[in-house]
Structure formats: C-alpha cells, structure tokens
Amino acid sequence: MNNKNTGSDLSGCSIGLACGQRANLIAVTLANALAEGKTADQLEFLSSVLQLVGEALAVTAATISSCQDDNADIIN
Structure with missing residues (x-):
C-alpha cells in the first residue's frame, strides 16, 4: 500500500492515518484556526x-x- 501524500487526494497519507482520520484532523485544524480570537x-x-x-x-x-x-x- 502506498502511503505517499499526493496533494489534495485523501486516499494516501504521509503520517499513517486512515482517510477518515485525516479528514477529521484537517477539519479540527481548520476549526481551530477559524475560532481563534x-x-x-x-x-x-x-x-x-x-x-x-x-x-x-x-x-x-x-x-x-x-x-x-x-x-x-x-x-x-
């Protein structure tokens, strides 16, 4: 299995997370950035x-x- 990150493609992940976990990580990171202040x-x-x-x-x-x-x- 290729875990190479290919940009916006969520099928691979360079930090070893499943697609759903990666999407959640992106969502939480974005929410934290938007919530600041x-x-x-x-x-x-x-x-x-x-x-x-x-x-x-x-x-x-x-x-x-x-x-x-x-x-x-x-x-x-």
Missing part, C-alpha cells in the same frame, strides 16, 4: 453558515449524481 456568538454564526454551505454542497452532489444517472439511462 472569535466570540461565542461569532462562532455560533460561523458554524451555522458553514453548516448551510455543507448542506448546499450535499444537495449539489446529489443533483450531479442524479443528472449523471439520468444521462446514463438516456445513452443506454
């Missing part, structure tokens, strides 16, 4: 906005997947 109210607002962004991305991914499935049905 913020008040509780600012953090709650930022959390809400980022949650909305995440939900919008999930809807976009589902839509893309659905469109690809529809296109595959048309081609076949």
